[in-house]
Amino acid sequence: MTLDMPDAPPAVPAESADGQAPAIRITALAREPRPDALGAEPVIELRDVSCYYGSFRAVRNVDISVARQRITALIGPSGCGKSTLLRTMNRMNDLVPSYRTEGRVLFDGQDLFAPGVDPVAVRRRVGMVFQKPNPFPKSVYDNVAFGPRINGYKGNMDELVERSLRRAALWDDVKDKLKQSGMALSGGQQQRLCIARTIAIEPEVILMDEPCSALDPRSTLQIEELMAELKRDYTIIIVTHNMQQAARASDTTIFMTMGDDRAGYVVETGETIQIFTNPKHRLTEDYVSGRFG
Amino acid sequence: MAALAPASRTDSRFEPALMRRKVTGTLFYGACVAAIALLLLTLIVLLVDVFVRAAPWLDLQFLTSPPSSRPARAGILPAIVGTLEIGIIVGVVTFPIGVAAAIYLVEYASDSWINRLLQTNISNLAGVPSIIYGILGLAVFVRALAMGPTILAAALTLSLLILPVVIIASVEALKAVPHAQREGAYALGASRWQMVSRSVLPAAAPGIMTGVILAMARAIGEAAPLILIGAFTFVTFLPNPISGQYTVLPIQIYGWANRPQDDFQGISAAAIVVILALMLILNALALIVRARLSRHIQW
Known part of the structure; x- marks a missing residue:
């Protein structure tokens, strides 16, 4: 399992050793349940969320709101818990035996971890695209039809497959090879196939876990253009190691790092342009200017 | 293939012994081929023997x-x-x-x-x-x-x-x-x-x-x-x-x-x-x- 587990403590500048301070500040900011700075309505809200693998706390006390129909980037150094946090938003980490979440993850105001909420139902509404393209060893058509079939789709499957592939900007590439293996496509096409497969079940949110890290620059650009298209209909949250990508492709940026206890926490959230040009916190400035991470 | 000119200041702590390394490699390759040949030979002898004995009796009846x-x-x-x-x-x-x-x-x-x-x-x-x-x-x-x-x-x-x-x-x-x-x-x-x-x-x-x-x-x-x-x-x-x-x-x-x-x-x-x-x-x-x-x- 590819988990964003901490490997080594980052070189945090000495003056930021007061690891608690930023978390408290952000908490105070986000305590009032109100739409974010743009007035957009939040679709996902995290309230004092901490993530544990066994007794190890990987992420602590996160309070963030994710606005609807925008692209939110999660950035931060390796091992700061970005992927872990992303995977709590569709309960993907429930599959890790020792994993446990504290706090509340609200989706349209409803707590995803409340008793009686089925993670299978959650994942139908909050889709996910992974770091390495993982098409099924089936035809292109069957890859896209997989989600609709398991979720009991009753409409016209051919239409849905074509529409999904068109929205993923893949139709022209594959319209003549729908019966060929999805694994025979190029890396960038495979990732767009995975996006097509995800939007075929009409989720509200698409989580993307470093979707371009295995792709070449041209494919990366295609995916970014696609994301800009998709945000008209979907809310996208993307974890990325690539700061240029966050700066280019996202509207809002959440910067995470980890404290001396190796637990990741949110340092600062804001408009992407503000985070990159006028960060409020010293740690953010050091990170986005390339001084660590 | 032209041999490389000797390095002007060859470090005496290295002993490349290229020839010996090549011979070792060839010997090992030979041993592998011999192993597979032994296997194939046994199988062929067995099959030929069986087929020769069986031939007169193998028919639709x-x-x-x-x-x-x-x-x-x-x-x-x-x-x-x-x-x-x-x-x-x-x-x-x-x-x-x-x-x-x-x-x-x-x-x-x-x-x-x-x-x-x-x-x-x-x-x-x-x-x-x-x-x-x-x-x-x-x-x-x-x-x-x-x-x-x-x-x-x-x-x-x-x-x-x-x-x-x-x-x-x-x-x-x-x-x-x-x-x-x-x-x-x-x-x-x-x-x-x-x-x-x-x-x-x-x-x-x-x-x-x-x-x-x-x-x-x-x-x-x-x-x-x-x-x-x-x-x-x-x-x-x-x-x-x-x-x-x-x-x-x-x-x-x-x-x-x-x-x-x-x-x-x-x-x-x-x-x-x-x-x-x-x-x-x-x-x-x-x-x-x-x-x-x-x-x-x-x-």
């Missing part, structure tokens, strides 16, 4: 007649039918049970010491000599369950014998499916069973089918356990699966090879050719199934 005490009229049909009946029952029994057990071990069981013990034990069972399974089959199927010495009892005994092999092959095939495939299915809102049945199983199918077919080939080649549970060497009628006497190819070969007459040695060789052909068909089938099922898979 041999394939379509029951055995006879007169060599010229002896045939192998009851043994072929018995072997096919056993093969079908073994496949029908071991495929669902073996695959289900493997799915449990890989997809459902937690990583507890009990499950690790279970897996280790299954591996050990695969190494238990087949004669032991014969004793088990005699005690359980033939006597306790009162099936008597029938095809059914023989098939169930052989199923027990190859179940560990089927389970191990299926476990390996399931484990070879990348974890990302499971996550991909889950991320689309699949339940665990949908994830297993629509994503993991199709991806593991080539490996599972290959394992099952090869295990079946092993089952129908076994003679030792069937001697214990009462296969006959002289059966002149087509066996009924649930009652009456039966024979199978390996037992028939054993029976004929035990006869003193030279003619029966030839007939025995002919039967060996038949069983080899059957094995070849099964192996070819495994290859074809594998190629067909894995046409979309590339990892």
